[in-house]
Amino acid sequence: MTEPAEIVLETVVREEWGRLTSLLLAQYRRLDLVEDALADAVAAALRRWPADGAPDRPAAWLLTAARRRVIDRLRAESMAQRKAPLLVTDAEHRQEGQAAMADPGGLVEDDLLRLVLMCTHPALAPESASALALRLVLGVSTHDIARLFLVSEPTAAARITRAKKKIVAAGIPFAVPAADVVPLRLESVAQTAYLAFTAGYTPGSGPDLVRADLAGEAIRLVRVVVGLCPDAPAPVALLALTLLQHSRRDARVGDDGRLVLLADQDRRRWRRDEIDQALALLDSPVLAGPLSPLAASYVVQARIAAEHATAATPGRTRWDRIVEHYDLLLTLFPSPSARLARAVAVAEASGPEAGLAALAAVEIPGSHRVAAVRAELLSRRGDTLGASAAYEEAIAACRNDTERAHLVERLAELTGADPA
Amino acid sequence: MRRYVVLVAYEPGSWESASEATRQEYFAAHHAFEEYVDAHGRRISSAPLAGADTATTLRHVGGTVSVTDGPFVESAEQVGGYYDLELPDLDTAIAAGALLPASYAVEIRPVVTIAPAGPV
Numbered sequence: 001m002t003e004p005a006e007i008v009l010e011t012v013v014r015e016e017w018g019r020l021t022s023l024l025l026a027q028y029r030r031l032d033l034v035e036d037a038l039a040d041a042v043a044a045a046l047r048r049w050p051a052d053g054a055p056d057r058p059a060a061w062l063l064t065a066a067r068r069r070v071i072d073r074l075r076a077e078s079m080a081q082r083k084a085p086l087l088v089t090d091a092e093h094r095q096e097g098q099a100a101m102a103d104p105g106g107l108v109e110d111d112l113l114r115l116v117l118m119c120t121h122p123a124l125a126p127e128s129a130s131a132l133a134l135r136l137v138l139g140v141s142t143h144d145i146a147r148l149f150l151v152s153e154p155t156a157a158a159r160i161t162r163a164k165k166k167i168v169a170a171g172i173p174f175a176v177p178a179a180d181v182v183p184l185r186l187e188s189v190a191q192t193a194y195l196a197f198t199a200g201y202t203p204g205s206g207p208d209l210v211r212a213d214l215a216g217e218a219i220r221l222v223r224v225v226v227g228l229c230p231d232a233p234a235p236v237a238l239l240a241l242t243l244l245q246h247s248r249r250d251a252r253v254g255d256d257g258r259l260v261l262l263a264d265q266d267r268r269r270w271r272r273d274e275i276d277q278a279l280a281l282l283d284s285p286v287l288a289g290p291l292s293p294l295a296a297s298y299v300v301q302a303r304i305a306a307e308h309a310t311a312a313t314p315g316r317t318r319w320d321r322i323v324e325h326y327d328l329l330l331t332l333f334p335s336p337s338a339r340l341a342r343a344v345a346v347a348e349a350s351g352p353e354a355g356l357a358a359l360a361a362v363e364i365p366g367s368h369r370v371a372a373v374r375a376e377l378l379s380r381r382g383d384t385l386g387a388s389a390a391y392e393e394a395i396a397a398c399r400n401d402t403e404r405a406h407l408v409e410r411l412a413e414l415t416g417a418d419p420a
Numbered sequence: 421m422r423r424y425v426v427l428v429a430y431e432p433g434s435w436e437s438a439s440e441a442t443r444q445e446y447f448a449a450h451h452a453f454e455e456y457v458d459a460h461g462r463r464i465s466s467a468p469l470a471g472a473d474t475a476t477t478l479r480h481v482g483g484t485v486s487v488t489d490g491p492f493v494e495s496a497e498q499v500g501g502y503y504d505l506e507l508p509d510l511d512t513a514i515a516a517g518a519l520l521p522a523s524y525a526v527e528i529r530p531v532v533t534i535a536p537a538g539p540v
Contacts, residue, residue, distance in 0.1 A: 178515070
């Protein structure tokens with residue numbers, strides 16, 4: 001029983017897009033042509049495969065079709081006497097690209113790494129690098145990239161175009177840099193992937209609380225990098241962290257579409273396989289040695305998530321350990337949101353009074369979260385008046401429909417009023 | 421003799437939107453500037469720089485070199501000079517730029533190559 005052509009195509013696009021892109025770039029060095037050529041090849045496959053049946057080697061079919069498109073465009077250009085700027089590669093890379101065409105193997109993986117490093121180069125604006133990596137390495141559509149980052153589709157397309165232009169104009173190479181620079185560059189890769197991941201979980205001003213399927217694409221990018229560089233600590237730690245956070249996606253939103261807080265989540269809906277994989281990653285020897293601050297911060301954040309993931313019930317959460325993790329995190333990267341989260345953990349470990357003391361100096365301008373936590377802690381202490389005022393403050397500052405609904409409900413419970 | 425570098429700043433897009441007559445005025449002004457410099461000294465090198473959206477900025481932060489997108493216009497730093505270099509790619513340029521004094525912010529700007537006018 002053969003698979004339907006559409007499924008074969010979907011799978012090959014999902015799994016091979018980055019390799020195909022990198023092979024085409026290695027050979028033709030034309031960043032402006034390659035993505036369109038590959039998209040055209042996929043469109044051609046969508047027309048022909050259902051009728052003719054999927055080819056035996058679907059990736060090779062797409063590569064051949066995309067190469068024809070590139071060659072057609074190059075011929076048309078040479079007729080018009082036009083010269084377009086080329087991506088910086090060297091002769092050796094181009095020969096490797098040619099060789100890989102005939103015999104895909106390790107060389108292809110090198111090209112894929114070149115592509116990942118080029119897309120996530122620190123000289124690119126982080127949001128552009130993130131969009132570009134999702135597009136070129138994973139083949140995520142501009143439509144989905146726009147949804148993930150809560151921007152319009154033209155804005156997402158413009159970010160990708162700007163990044164491509166800068167790569168060519170500034171001479172960002174399609175190359176693996178010197179060995180001493182690679183660890184730093186892999187940290188840029190990790191930061192880029194994490195930016196895409198957190199975009200999927202960042203509540204915006206609309207009703208869409210979790211864009212979890214798209215956050216999953218960011219994890220796929222991390223997996224690609226871990227596959228290419230299994231000994232690099234930052235991507236391994238990030239994979240553990242994102243898997244743990246992502247494992248809760250089904251439980252984070254209730255059947256009515258509303259946010260479900262960690263303590264109220266149905267833990268049976270957490271993805272145990274992902275949690276187990278993340279816990280194994282945290283124990284891996286790659287993370288045993290001395291770590292960079294970034295890698296260490298991913299590990300600490302992952303250990304915090306792991307405390308929640310391994311607590312059988314909310315009541316059995318080891319909050320004292322979580323406070324210790326936050327103390328360590330704050331020494332690595334002090335941030336208001338980490339201090340806020342620490343205050344929450346302190347309140348759980350030592351009571352609302354201690355939590356309020358830890359919260360006292362925390363300020364996050366423009367965010368409703370500090371007020372929301374203060375409201376909750378004041379309410380637990382029995383200060384209904386103070387809690388009501390803090391809830392009002394949080395509701396006024398909250399921009400996300402789902403979260404605001406939750407705050408309004410809490411205030412109503414507190415004052416005994418009808419939330420409607 | 422001392423050597424001086426002059427950096428030219430103008431509103432983005434003003435060249436693209438300029439009329440042919442305005443462009444001729446620009447050419448004439450640049451020409452007058454160059455004639456004055458030639459009469460009083462010599463031009464070592466000059467070239468138009470690509471837009472600020474193609475810039476990369478390096479800073480030494482806590483013992484490591486931080487690399488970011490864009491120029492450093494929002495800071496108090498002013499451009500103080502330039503090296504005209506030929507290097508294979510941006511990574512090489514970043515490695516070279518990182519060797520300059522740590523108190524510098526180094527902006528790496530690609531230079532626009534103007535193709536010679538072919539036979540008409």
